[in-house]
Amino acid sequence: xxxxxxxxxxxxxDFAVQYRKTMIGPVWVLMGPTLFIVTLGLLFGEVSNVSSExxxxxxxxxxxxxxxxxxxxxxSTTVFQRNRAQIMQGGMTLPDIVAVDxxxxxxxxxxxxxxxxAVFVIYDLELELYSLLSIAGLFVLVINGVWLTLFFGIIGAxxxxxxxxxxxxxxxxxxxxxxxxxPAERGAGGIMGAFLTFNPFYHFLDAVRAPLLGHEITxxxxxxxxxxxxxxxxxxxxxxxxxxxxxxxxx
Amino acid sequence: xxxxCLIKVDKCSLSVPVFQPxxxxxxxxxxxxxxxxxxxxxxxxxxxxxxxxxxELHPGERLGVIGPNGAGKSTLLRLLAGIYVPTTGRxxxxxxxxGLFDISLGMNPEATGLExxxxxxxxxxxxxxxxxxxxxxxLEFSELEDAIERPLNTFSTGMHLRLAxxxxxxxxxxxxxxxxxxxxxxxxxxxxLQERMHKFVDESGGLVIASxxxxxxxxxxxxxxxxxxxxxxxQGSLEEALDYYQxxxxxxx
Numbered sequence: 258x259x260x261x262x263x264x265x266x267x268x269x270x271d272f273a274v275q276y277r278k279t280m281i282g283p284v285w286v287l288m289g290p291t292l293f294i295v296t297l298g299l300l301f302g303e304v305s306n307v308s309s310e311x312x313x314x315x316x317x318x319x320x321x322x323x324x325x326x327x328x329x330x331x332x333s334t335t336v337f338q339r340n341r342a343q344i345m346q347g348g349m350t351l352p353d354i355v356a357v358d359x360x361x362x363x364x365x366x367x368x369x370x371x372x373x374x375a376v377f378v379i380y381d382l383e384l385e386l387y388s389l390l391s392i393a394g395l396f397v398l399v400i401n402g403v404w405l406t407l408f409f410g411i412i413g414a415x416x417x418x419x420x421x422x423x424x425x426x427x428x429x430x431x432x433x434x435x436x437x438x439x440p441a442e443r444g445a446g447g448i449m450g451a452f453l454t455f456n457p458f459y460h461f462l463d464a465v466r467a468p469l470l471g472h473e474i475t476x477x478x479x480x481x482x483x484x485x486x487x488x489x490x491x492x493x494x495x496x497x498x499x500x501x502x503x504x505x506x507x508x
Numbered sequence: 509x510x511x512x513c514l515i516k517v518d519k520c521s522l523s524v525p526v527f528q529p530x531x532x533x534x535x536x537x538x539x540x541x542x543x544x545x546x547x548x549x550x551x552x553x554x555x556x557x558x559x560x561x562x563x564e565l566h567p568g569e570r571l572g573v574i575g576p577n578g579a580g581k582s583t584l585l586r587l588l589a590g591i592y593v594p595t596t597g598r599x600x601x602x603x604x605x606x607g608l609f610d611i612s613l614g615m616n617p618e619a620t621g622l623e624x625x626x627x628x629x630x631x632x633x634x635x636x637x638x639x640x641x642x643x644x645x646x647l648e649f650s651e652l653e654d655a656i657e658r659p660l661n662t663f664s665t666g667m668h669l670r671l672a673x674x675x676x677x678x679x680x681x682x683x684x685x686x687x688x689x690x691x692x693x694x695x696x697x698x699x700x701l702q703e704r705m706h707k708f709v710d711e712s713g714g715l716v717i718a719s720x721x722x723x724x725x726x727x728x729x730x731x732x733x734x735x736x737x738x739x740x741x742x743q744g745s746l747e748e749a750l751d752y753y754q755x756x757x758x759x760x761x
Contacts (some may be wrong), residue, residue, distance in 0.1 A: 263630040270627050274619045342614025347589040347607050348632050416534040502593035505586070506524045 264353060268360035283368065290320055290372055297437060307439060310380050317376045318466045319436035322398075325366040326458060327427045329402035332358060334413030334420040336406055341508045351501055355410060359402045373469075387468055394464030394474075401461065401486055404493040411500050414507040434458045457485055513602060514683050514714040515565040515588060520597035522558040522587060522738075557583045558738045561597070565683070565714045572725040572746050573718040574753045575735035581718035584735065585609065585685045588716060603682030603713060606632075608690065611672040617661040621652055621671055624660055628675045642678050649704065650674040651697075670697065677704060680711035687718050722750055 276283050298313045305312075337344060340354045377384070413419045433452050440453055453459050460481040467474050558580050565571055573581045586592045587599060589607035614631075615624045625646055629639035647653050650670040655663065663671070673690060691702055709715050709728065719725055725732070725746060732749025734742040734756070742752040 260633075260635070263633065263635070266636065267627060267630050270616070270619060270623055274616055274623065277618060342610065343631060345586070345591060346609060346611075346614060346631075347591050347605075416532055418533045418535050422534060505591050 261356075264356045265360055268357045268364060271357065271361045272364045286365065286368055287372055290317075290324070290369060293320060294372070294376075301437075312439065314376050314380060314382060314470060315435075315439060315466070316437060317373055318469055319434075319462060321366065321369045321373055322462050322465045323431060323434065323436050323458075324369065325362065325398065325402075326461060327431070328362040328365065329359065329405055330409070330427055331420070331424050332362060333406040333409035334423050336410040337414045337504055337508050344505055344508065351410070351497075351504060352407065355403060355406045359399065359406055362402065363399055384469070385471060387471070390468035390474070391465050394461075394468065397482060397486060398461050398465060401489060404489045408489070408493045408496060411496060411504060414504050430456070430458050434462060436462070457481060460485075512567065513564050513600070514567055514569075515563070515602075515716070516598075516600040517561055517563045517588070518598045518600070520558060520561040520587065520594040520599060521556060522583065522592055523554050523556045523595045526553045526555050556738055558587065558594075561587075561740055563733060563740065563743065565716065567713050569731055570709070570715040570717070570729045572729035572732045572749065573716060573735060574725070574732055574749055575718075579735040580738040581735055582609070582687050583738075585687050585716065585718055588683070589685055601683060605683040605685065606676075606681035606712075607685035607687070608676055609685075609687045611676050611690065612665075612668050615660055615668075615672065618659055620659055621656040621663065624671065625656075625675055628672075629678075632676075642675075646671075646674040646678070649700070666697065670701075673701060673704065677708040680708055680713075682713035684709060684712035684715045685717075686715065689717065689719055689721060689724055725750070 276285060294313065294317050297316060298309055301307065301312055302309050336355060336358050337351065340349075340358075343349045343354060344351070376382075409419065409423070434456055435453070454477070460478040463472075463478050464474060464482055466472075467478075561584065563571070573584060575581050583592065585607060586609070587594060588601070589605060589609075590599070590601070591607075614628075616627055619627060622643075625643060626636075626639055629642065630636075634642070647656060650667075650673075652667060652671060655667060660668065660671075669690075690705055691698065715728070717725070717728065729746045732742075732744065732746040733740050734749050734753045736756075741756070742749055744752075
C-alpha cells in the first residue's frame with residue numbers, strides 16, 4: 258500500500274497530462290458543460306415558465322455533480338484493464354489503483370466547480386452556513402466512489418461487456434434524475450415521485466445540490482445514502498477478500 | 509538455528525479456470541454472474557500453471573530458472589513478486605522484493621520524461637523528496653538531459669529503455685526478480701547498461717532470473733531449477749541444472 262500523498266500526486270499527473278494534448282488545455286474541460294448549460298437554459302427559458310434564476314443553478318450543480326457520479330461508475334468497469342502494466346509490475350495494490358482513479362475523477366470535478374461559482378456570481382445567489390453541508394455530501398459521494406470502483410472494477414475485469422451495460426444504464430439514469438428537469442412542487446410526493454424515491458442517483462445528487470440551493474435534505478435521502486454507503490462497503494470488502502487474487506489472472 | 513531465508517516457497521500450486529470468449533460476456537447469459545460465483549469450481553476446466561513448487565533462496569544466492577517456453581518461468585516470478593497468489597501453499601519473502609518485468613510498459617506517453625520519473629518513482633513507493641534526489645543520477649546514467657522535458661512519445665525505443673532502466677535500478681531490493689536479462693539497446697550504450705545491471709544485481713540481496721541465455725546464467729547464477737509444465741523437475745547447482753536440462757531437452761516430449 259502506497260502513502261496517500263503519493264496517490265494524490267499520481268492522480269494529479271494523470272489529470273494534468275490528460276489535457277495537455279489540446280491547445281486550450283484545461284479550459285476545454287469547462288467548455289463542454291458551459292455550452293450545454295447555456296443552450297439548455299435558453300431552450301427551457303422559451304418552453305417553460307420556470308425562471309432562469311431557479312433553473313440554471315439547478316441545472317449547473319446537477320450537471321457537474323452528475324459528471325462526477327457517472328465518471329465514477331463508467332470508469333470503474335475498466336479500471337484494472339487500464340492499469341494492467343502497474344498491476345503486473347507489482348508495487349501497486351488494487352486499492353492503490355482504485356484510489357488514484359477516484360482522486361483523478363474528483364480533481365476533474367473540483368476543476369469544474371469554477372462553472373458553479375460563475376453561475377452563483379452571475380445570478381447573485383447567496384450561500385448560508387447550511388450550504389456547507391454540501392461538502393459533507395460530496396465527501397460521502399467520493400467514499401462511495403471508492404467502493405463502487407473496486408467492486409465494479411473486479412466484475413469488469415472478469416466480464417468485459419459490463420462497460421456497455423453500465424453506460425447504457427447511465428444514459429437512462431441521466432434522464433431519470435432531475436438534472437435537466439425540475440421535480441414537481443411536492444418533491445417525492447409529486448408527479449415524478451417514483452423517479453426520486455427509487456433513484457439512488459437522485460439521493461446522492463441531492464445531498465450535494467440541495468444545501469447549495471437552500472433546500473432541505475429529506476430524511477429519506479439521508480437514510481438511502483447511509484444504507485447504500487454501509488452495505489456497499491461491507492459487500493465490497495467481502496467481495497474483494499474473496500476475489501482480489503483472481504484479478505491479475507483475468508486482465 | 510536454520511539460516512535466514514530470503515524466499516521460502518512451500519508446496520505452492522497455482523491453478524486458474526480457463527475462459528472461453530463467451531464466458532467473458534455477461535449479456536449472453538445474465539444469470540452467469542450468479543452461477544459463476546457459486547459454481548465456478550465445479551463447472552469449468554481448470555489449468556494448473558504451477559504445481560507443487562518448493563524452493564528456498566538464501567542471502568547471496570542467485571537462482572536461475574531454466575525451462576522451455578510455457579513451462580511457467582514468468583508465472584513463477586510473478587508468484588514470487590506477490591502479483592499472483594498461490595491457490596495452495598505458502599510464499600514467504602523476507603525483506604523487499606522487486607521484479608523487473610516489461611519495465612518499458614506502463615509509462616505515460618503524453619507526460620514528459622521528467623514527469624515519468626516522478627510517476628514511476630511514486631508507483632514504486634518513493635517520496636517526492638527521494639525522487640528529487642534521484643533525478644541527477646538518473647539523468648547522468650541515461651544521458652537524457654536534453655530530452656527530459658519532452659513528452660515520452662517523442663523518445664526513441666532506446667531512449668525509452670534507458671530511462672526505464674535508470675529509474676527502475678535506483679535502489680536495490682533484498683530480492684531481485686528478472687524475467688530475461690535487460691541488455692539490448694544501441695551498441696554505444698550496451699556496455700554502460702551491462703555495467704549498471706551487474707552492479708544492481710550485486711547490490712541486491714538475492715536474485716531469481718528466468719532466461720534462455722545459458723552463458724549469461726553461467727556467469728551470473730549459483731543455483732538452478734529446471735521447470736517443465738509448471739513443475740520443478742530438477743533443483744541443484746547451476747551447472748547440474750543446465751546439464752540436466754540439456755540431456756532432457758534432447759528427448760522429445
